Amino acid sequence: MKEIYARVKRWAVLPAFALLLLTGGCAELTVLDPKGPVGESQKELIMFSIILMLFIVAVVFVAFTYMIVKYRDRPGRDEKDYDPNHHGNTTLEIVWTVIPLIIVTALSIPTVQTIFELEEAPEASSDKEPLVVYATSADWKWFFSYPEQGIETVNYLHIPTDRAVEFRLSSADSMASLWIPALGGQKYNMAGMENTLYLQADEEGTYQGRNSNYNGSGFAAQTFEVHAEGEEEFRDWVAEVQSEAPELTQETYDELLVPGLLEEMEFSSTHLEYVDHGTNEGRDYLIERHKDAFEEPLHLKGGRGVEDE
Amino acid sequence: MDLLNFLLEDFFVTGQPLIYGAMVSIVLVSFAIVFVLTYFKKWGWLWREWLTTVDHKKIGIMYIIAALAMLFRGGVDALMMRVQLTLPGMEFLDSQHYNEIFTTHGTIMIIFMAMPFLIGLMNYIVPLQIGARDVAFPFLNALSFWSFAFGALLFNISFVIGGSPDAGWTSYTPMAGANLNPGPAQNYYLMGLQVSGIGTLATGINFIVTILKMRAPGMHMMRMPIFTWSTLITSIIIVFAFPILTVALALMTIDRIFGSHFFTLTGEGMPMMWANLFWLWGHPEVYIVILPAFGIFSEIISTFARKQLFGYKAMVYSMVVIAALSFVVWVHHFFTMGAGGAVNSFFSITTMLIAVPTGVKIFNWLGTMYKGRIRFDTPMLWSLAFIPCFVIGGVTGVMLAMAAADYQYHNTYFLVAHFHYVLIAGTVFGCFAGLTYWYPKMFGHKLNEKIGKISFWFFVIGFNICFFPMYFLGLAGMPRRTYTIEPEWMPLNVTASIGAVLMAIGFVIFVYNIYYSFRYSKRETTGDAWDGRALEWATTTPVPFYNFATLPHIDGSEAFWRLKERGGSTYETDKLKPIHMPSDSGVPFIMMALMFVASFALVWEWITLAIVGLIGVIVCMVIRSFDYDDGFYVSVDEIKRTEEKAREGEQ
Numbered sequence: 001m002k003e004i005y006a007r008v009k010r011w012a013v014l015p016a017f018a019l020l021l022l023t024g025g026c027a028e029l030t031v032l033d034p035k036g037p038v039g040e041s042q043k044e045l046i047m048f049s050i051i052l053m054l055f056i057v058a059v060v061f062v063a064f065t066y067m068i069v070k071y072r073d074r075p076g077r078d079e080k081d082y083d084p085n086h087h088g089n090t091t092l093e094i095v096w097t098v099i100p101l102i103i104v105t106a107l108s109i110p111t112v113q114t115i116f117e118l119e120e121a122p123e124a125s126s127d128k129e130p131l132v133v134y135a136t137s138a139d140w141k142w143f144f145s146y147p148e149q150g151i152e153t154v155n156y157l158h159i160p161t162d163r164a165v166e167f168r169l170s171s172a173d174s175m176a177s178l179w180i181p182a183l184g185g186q187k188y189n190m191a192g193m194e195n196t197l198y199l200q201a202d203e204e205g206t207y208q209g210r211n212s213n214y215n216g217s218g219f220a221a222q223t224f225e226v227h228a229e230g231e232e233e234f235r236d237w238v239a240e241v242q243s244e245a246p247e248l249t250q251e252t253y254d255e256l257l258v259p260g261l262l263e264e265m266e267f268s269s270t271h272l273e274y275v276d277h278g279t280n281e282g283r284d285y286l287i288e289r290h291k292d293a294f295e296e297p298l299h300l301k302g303g304r305g306v307e308d309e
Numbered sequence: 310m311d312l313l314n315f316l317l318e319d320f321f322v323t324g325q326p327l328i329y330g331a332m333v334s335i336v337l338v339s340f341a342i343v344f345v346l347t348y349f350k351k352w353g354w355l356w357r358e359w360l361t362t363v364d365h366k367k368i369g370i371m372y373i374i375a376a377l378a379m380l381f382r383g384g385v386d387a388l389m390m391r392v393q394l395t396l397p398g399m400e401f402l403d404s405q406h407y408n409e410i411f412t413t414h415g416t417i418m419i420i421f422m423a424m425p426f427l428i429g430l431m432n433y434i435v436p437l438q439i440g441a442r443d444v445a446f447p448f449l450n451a452l453s454f455w456s457f458a459f460g461a462l463l464f465n466i467s468f469v470i471g472g473s474p475d476a477g478w479t480s481y482t483p484m485a486g487a488n489l490n491p492g493p494a495q496n497y498y499l500m501g502l503q504v505s506g507i508g509t510l511a512t513g514i515n516f517i518v519t520i521l522k523m524r525a526p527g528m529h530m531m532r533m534p535i536f537t538w539s540t541l542i543t544s545i546i547i548v549f550a551f552p553i554l555t556v557a558l559a560l561m562t563i564d565r566i567f568g569s570h571f572f573t574l575t576g577e578g579m580p581m582m583w584a585n586l587f588w589l590w591g592h593p594e595v596y597i598v599i600l601p602a603f604g605i606f607s608e609i610i611s612t613f614a615r616k617q618l619f620g621y622k623a624m625v626y627s628m629v630v631i632a633a634l635s636f637v638v639w640v641h642h643f644f645t646m647g648a649g650g651a652v653n654s655f656f657s658i659t660t661m662l663i664a665v666p667t668g669v670k671i672f673n674w675l676g677t678m679y680k681g682r683i684r685f686d687t688p689m690l691w692s693l694a695f696i697p698c699f700v701i702g703g704v705t706g707v708m709l710a711m712a713a714a715d716y717q718y719h720n721t722y723f724l725v726a727h728f729h730y731v732l733i734a735g736t737v738f739g740c741f742a743g744l745t746y747w748y749p750k751m752f753g754h755k756l757n758e759k760i761g762k763i764s765f766w767f768f769v770i771g772f773n774i775c776f777f778p779m780y781f782l783g784l785a786g787m788p789r790r791t792y793t794i795e796p797e798w799m800p801l802n803v804t805a806s807i808g809a810v811l812m813a814i815g816f817v818i819f820v821y822n823i824y825y826s827f828r829y830s831k832r833e834t835t836g837d838a839w840d841g842r843a844l845e846w847a848t849t850t851p852v853p854f855y856n857f858a859t860l861p862h863i864d865g866s867e868a869f870w871r872l873k874e875r876g877g878s879t880y881e882t883d884k885l886k887p888i889h890m891p892s893d894s895g896v897p898f899i900m901m902a903l904m905f906v907a908s909f910a911l912v913w914e915w916i917t918l919a920i921v922g923l924i925g926v927i928v929c930m931v932i933r934s935f936d937y938d939d940g941f942y943v944s945v946d947e948i949k950r951t952e953e954k955a956r957e958g959e960q
Contacts, residue, residue: 053704114713174484185716195647214790300404
């Protein structure tokens with residue numbers, strides 16, 4: 001009777017877990033539903049590791065349940081299977097050292113492959129030159145400069161689909177991290193240094209991007225939208241910005257650099273003409289101008305973004 | 310007038326109703342403590358018995374009490390964060406206030422809760438386990454405790470005086486530097502950690518020497534209890550890792566207060582060097598707080614499965630391997646810094662390798678239960694809950710170690726879920742397990758089993774409800790350290806908050822159990838509350854201040870188990886000799902109080918006062934150097950009287 005009760009208890013745990021998984025399933029798991037080749041290869045790696053890990057979890061959980069049920073202290077237990085002096089088994093210990101080693105090897109190979117793969121532009125679009133976008137973070141906004149097109153946007157960007165985007169990442173002040181989960185993983189933006197991150201969208205749409213690396217009181221609002229659209233539409237948008245947006249003078253740019261939040265903006269020239277924060281010369285550009293502007297932190301309330309205020 | 314302005318505008322934190330509430334309660338509690346001490350004439354008692362003590366047992370208890378208080382503080386921080394994150398658009402905390410709270414939550418839980426809790430248990434138990442009369446350097450031990458206590462005090466007053474640090478427990482530069490983060494707040498972080506770090510380093514040295522030099526006759530290294538082994542390895546990690554933190558903190562302090570350029574954007578500083586130095590210490594640090602917990606679980610599982618530990622040698626070697634690997638994995642905290650394919654591959658593989666010795670330990674715990682006869686007392690429940698929960702944390706750790714995938718997990722709630730799964734299931738369960746297990750040894754009565762179990766179930770179920778959904782939040786794109794959530798993340802966040810409330814209830818019941826058991830629990834009559842196996846159970850309860858009247862010759866592992874089998878005792882009247890014990894001293898307390906004054910002055914950049922405080926510290930060192938008091942002897946008569954009284958109940 002007691003045995004049955006124990007079994008019922010064990011199985012009752014499963015629906016509880018299922019329920020939890022279900023609630024998990026309700027939220028959109030952006031990372032597991034990627035819209036481009038970079039995110040796709042990361043998703044494959046993640047799924048592969050999850051399956052292996054679930055196997056390990058299953059083995060341990062089953063062995064664990066077996067031990068605590070079978071060897072629990074209960075009246076009338078067979079004295080023969082109590083062995084207080086049992087203290088090891090070399091064969092077993094070798095087995096459970098070697099099997100994890102094999103699993104680690106199995107995980108390492110695709111990991112290293114993917115690591116090196118992500119250092120290059122995605123192969124899927126190797127017939128086209130990547131679009132170069134300088135993504136510069138400044139507390140707490142994003143500047144996207146398109147040097148080839150001679151335009152710059154603030155807190156949003158347009159990219160063509162089926163073509164790699166080569167982000168040149170840097171920061172004007174604190175360290176940030178450019179992350180567009182629907183397209184792929186992140187990389188840091190650091191002042192005085194330049195990182196390269198390749199991403200690509202295969203599907204048209206608007207994706208959420210953000211700084212994912214905490215950098216102070218405006219951190220949660222340092223987000224941007226990525227509009228992925230066909231080559232044609234992208235070119236139209238570029239032409240429109242080139243002809244209609246104002247120029248980004250150094251004076252305007254310096255003002256925009258003051259720590260705080262900004263609306264979306266666009267300009268028909270880039271700040272790269274006078275400063276590149278990704279170089280050693282550009283690393284203290286902001287500090288020299290706005291050193292005292294960090295005295296009073298932001299006190300954002302409620303939801304995020306300037307629109308809400 | 311100027312002074313008043315300074316006090317109201319900079320010195321005291323103003324404008325936050327929550328903080329006004331905290332100020333009022335701090336003042337009230339302080340008055341209450343002063344009143345009670347004065348009314349019951351307890352000032353002398355407090356000074357003689359606690360503030361000046363060098364007894365490792367009392368120091369251990371003080372560590373644990375302080376750690377529980379810090380667990381409360383860090384827990385309140387956590388609950389406030391959960392309230393703010395439950396619903397989108399919540400206006401409970403603004404962004405700045407939220408940032409301060411997650412910063413203090415992280416720092417307090419790691420530095421002022423997890424470490425002192427474990428160090429408290431080590432202090433109490435390790436000398437008993439190896440048959441020593443105290444630690445090797447009792448005076449230094451008191452100094453360690455007071456440096457921790459004053460460091461914690463310094464860090465904690467920041468939220469009412471000057472403002473809490475807000476750069477995260479990692480405090481990455483340049484964000485944490487003087488340019489982007491002016492004011493005293495960040496200095497509290499630097500000085501609080503620096504002052505308490507002195508104590509941790511000293512503790513590491515102290516325990517290495519204690520364990521290497523003060524074991525009972527016959528106790529070879531490979532006969533030591535496994536908790537003592539874990540303490541030894543932890544201490545070695547401390548000695549290698551903490552100097553890195555000390556130097557890094559000192560460099561940032563010099564940057565901030567004296568305007569140097571180690572980590573600044575201006576003047577060719579290297580901000581990213583901080584991240585490297587921080588994690589060169591920070592990764593070993595997480596093993597500093599997990600290995601002792603492993604040791605505790607090993608002791609408990611073996612005791613309650615009523616079997617020898619399975620694979621003792623493998624347990625020791627795996628800890629050694631983990632300790633070694635812990636120094637070559639730090640880059641996995643910033644795979645996204647762009648160090649290139651080769652570097653990331655190397656650190657991915659070293660990190661994944663840690664899973665191997667850890668897996669060995671998990672299977673050895675299961676092996677310990679194999680053919681055992683398992684009792685489910687509360688300490689065992691905590692240890693059993695640890696295994697499945699820690700495995701979940703461990704396998705997700707392996708997933709995070711895969712750099713290419715980590716680009717997607719980094720800085721998200723997936724990471725938050727992972728490290729809470731290892732740190733709570735590992736360290737916090739370990740602390741609760743260890744405290745419940747050794748409680749009868751420390752206080753002469755067990756914690757009530759029934760209340761203990763209720764608190765256990767609340768905490769463990771709450772923990773899983775709170776943190777399991779966070780894995781999915783990470784995959785849904787929720788970044789860590791955000792003060793506000795998007796509507797689509799709400800259902801999982803509501804679930805997490807419910808879990809947090811259950812954990813809080815579990816903690817409150819645990820603390821209530823301390824009070825309840827103090828009033829109503831049956832008093833221990835023997836020293837051996839759980840039918841234990843290691844030497845700490847061989848002494849009487851309460852433990853006499855000299856620990857052991859006589860020491861048996863150790864002829865194998867599980868010294869006490871063997872002693873019981875052959876009917877020996879730690880009170881053999883024919884072997885009694887006078888016992889040499891160290892004298893109490895008020896110097897550690899005074900010295901660290903002066904250090905506190907100096908550090909507080911440095912936080913505010915009052916250089917003169919800082920120098921005065923430091924001179925005071927040096928004067929204390931001089932006084933100590935010329936202190937020729939080398940302790941006293943306990944006479945055989947006194948030992949006899951003490952032992953006979955303590956052993957009345959046994960026969």
